[in-house]
Amino acid sequence: MSTSHPDLVIVNAEVFSAAPGATSVAISGGRIQAVGRAPLDELAGPRTEVVDARGATLLPGFTDAHVHPLAAGVQLLTCDLSRLPHSPERYRAAIRAYAEDHPGLEWISGNGWFGDTFPGGLPHRDFLDEILPDRPAVFVSHDGHGVWANSRALERAGIGEQTPDPPNGRINRDPDGRPTGVLVERAGDLITSLLPPITAEFAEAALLAAQRHLHSMGVTGWQDACVGSLWGLPDPLPTYLKLAGEGRLTARVAGALWWSAEDGLGQLDSLEERRAAGTVGRFRATTVKIMQDGVCENCTGAMLEPYAGNFHHGTESGLSFIDPEQLKRICVELDRRRFQIHMHAVGDRAVRECLDALEAARAAGPGHDNRHQIAHVDVVSPDDVPRFAELGVIANIQALWARRDREIVERKLPLLGPHREPHHFPFGALHRAGARLAMGSDWPVTDPNPLWAIYTAATRLGPPEDPHAVGEGVLSEPLEPVQAIDLRVALAAYTAGSAYANHADGETGVIAPGMLADLALLDRPILSGEQVSAAKTVLTLVGGEEVHRDI
Template sequence: MSATLFTGGTVWTGGHAPQETDAVLVVDGVVAALGDDARARAAEAETVDLEGGFLMPSFGDGHAHPLYGGLEAVGPAVRPCTSVDEIVLAVKQYAEDNPDEEWIVGASYDGSLAPGGLFDARWLDAAVPDRPVVLRAWDYHTVWCNSAALQRAGITADTPDPVLGEIPHREDGSVLGTLREWGATDLVMNVMPARDEELRIGALGTAADYYLARGVTWVQDAWVEPADVATYVEAARRGALRMRFNLALYGDPRHFDSQVAQFAEQQRMVAEAANPLLTANTVKFFADGVVENETGALLQPYCSGLHSHENRGMRNWEGDSLAEAARRADELGLQIHIHAIGDAAVRQALDAIEHVVAQNGPRDRRPVIAHCQLIDDADLARFAALGVIPNMQPLWAQLDALMTVLTVPRLGTERADRQYPIRTLDTSGAPLGFGSDWPVSSGAPLDGIAVATSRRTSGGEPEGGWTPHEILPVERALSAYTAGVANQAFADNDWGVIAPAASADLVWLDRDPRAVPPLDLPGVGVRATYLRGAPAYRAENERELT
């Protein structure tokens, strides 16, 4: 038997009715007792002195892409770049340092650095003219290629826009080099060589390092295809997973009939790996694209930008096809997880879930709609009524460059000011959960909580917060990133709370985040992260290595 007593600081239990205590006893990875009872039973326990810090349930991330995030560390470092010239220089340097790589592949460049988010292949040609270069944008819905990559994919001025995709052109009719949405990006992705499997398994380790250092122990990988399942399964067999992952099997409207036939086999592969850190309980649908590409599906047309003034975005699933696909996935016992950005997409997603309930009958299904950037007033109450979890990315609810340069001009001010109604949904009784969409944006929960509790940028703009009526109290934000995600994971009796019989998935912070001004929350330090009572990350070890 192993026993640990955590004491010497504040213990916040989390959950729907959070409480404070000053001690917690963990026995064999499970919370055994709190407060005086913990001390009374801790005679043989090792003691961890919290040194005045704050112990709480570890965070979960209800929507992310950890394999992609880990792979970003392999290619050219374009994410920190603040101009097109910096991106081109980073790609050039990487190509020179890696002369044997047939393709140069990277992510996530800032789409607001070029007018309209349109990037020219010739800019990359100047850095690497003789090998294909493929860069994903921050949103992962857009790809920027050089001319060699376009040639390998067979994309010419005569190539028509594919289903669910767009190929922008220059004024002279030649292909620009930016590809938007899956139908277009797949033209390049389908001819790229597969990444080395050892590299991919290493990327999962990189993702775990990233998350555990930020207090996260469970992640919903919100988009996995068959090769990704195989990578996770091999990592699980090797014992290389160091945190909890749930896989969302991708449902594509172009191939769903064949995909749904494979779902059971993919779940069987995960089950046979017999690793408690890996599950595959979910299916992922994309209802639309993103506002910045004018592919987020809206009830009313976009104000201006890339297309005609009658453009209302892109619906990936026509008619009742999303509802029927969701019904078929639900019949297999899979949890529904739908990407929906625009208000038309959110309505379609809610309609689909309503159809599932009507056709398949009641059960504990906990459907998820991710992002929920824009919701029509008539649909706000439907989340609570249908038991739909709005998994929202609080970091996005700020007037940063992406919002002001790309989003607001496309939506218009009145509609833009209705984005990310986090508090409205929370007070409506919807079972709110948080996620980051990492590597699209920071995977640090405290970064997101800083925005959720202020609606301000890191520079403090605007004073008083953007749409301040949507500011969320800090304890509710902490709960959405802990118990809210545990609820999404069907794990609300296992982790996400510090209570007897719960798994001791914990994070030790150096300060009480409830007493920290919102803009200072990203600076709160993670001292340690525990998975089933065992330290999965310690800041002191990181300091020793640096």
């Protein structure tokens, strides 16, 4: 043990660490100097700060393995519907107030609407037309897979009865063929591409706002799951590089460079150029993000069997955005070039196509430690569950979704049918089969609070504190309880597992001597399983430096 006095000592804590029963942690020079069962305050010198945790839990800082901070920050700074109750009246009031407060804006835009707020599960152009008959209005859904527009915005985009659906997208229509105002997947680009561009200054403010919010929840690092232009947003790479170069990016960030399905293998050299320029400070652009399907709720998630019940014509089994054989060639080449591959796969067919592609990469390559991952995995065929461990593929899970929300019960489960319900968010099955788990929020799709996601992973219930935990049984009836995972497994997934996914496991993710002091101190003990979702982060450290404090 070093004889130098630590900079900070945290005592009387419930430490989730590599040393069972530890209650104290000493920090020096940005790293953990000592972890002990006895108080370490005797190590303190005249300049050492001593924090009494009063029995609360001390965790490794959370690493959010799948998040969209620029989109989330823009949402925080514009017309944000995401934190409102599921009420058409509240939406109407918020949109009207925002429009009145911004009379000079040519376009009214915002984010965060939930489909189950509206009768039938989706909004309509008429709702926005009533509020904004003269200005174009466009709102991106909370999950990013739908755009809601008024009639004026549809006119600006030239979208009418005769407009064909674009590749990998769909224009929802009334029975008479008129667009409803909801555009799914890439069809949304027809309108979001017309929005006034976000300035560099606004992008910077948005990313910093998102960073502050994540730090307030104990998040010390993340993987940005879309470093590219999408949803009408600018490429966040220049913003990351500027903030990282100026030392204002306090989190440790891995960037997943966006793979354009339309551009194919011709974009490989440009991705290598972006990676070469993309390592500055605490930011590394070392990953490529591939989106293989959509989501089940709008029948664009790629399924092995057709959807049950009412589905949209032409998407009976969902959409594979990249031909499976082409996907194999893509993954082989990305793996050869030493990129980590971060894949979006919701439906069981998309999961299988991604596993097949990663298996081809493994067979073709020399066994690079690229740590490929598949995110979301809403539905996984039992035949494919063991393949995650066999292929060394990380299951990147968004656990807050695994509950009986009204939108899940009324829209998603009827489309899956009872035979697929047992395989819905199969976290337990994946863990029992030996899969390595990482955890992320997908914010702004859902709330970035890691403790809410951890609670849901362990209980398969909605957190009582979450305003979007809406529906009969969401707080009391677990969604496929056999798929729950132990609280400590969930905590490890959001800390050590996600740090591993970011190639940061040698430095962060566990509390042990020599590791970086990336830590989150809560306001109460949670390791017994009680009050997990009610806990709050009161102190967040990155490299021993305070980035959030509410003590």
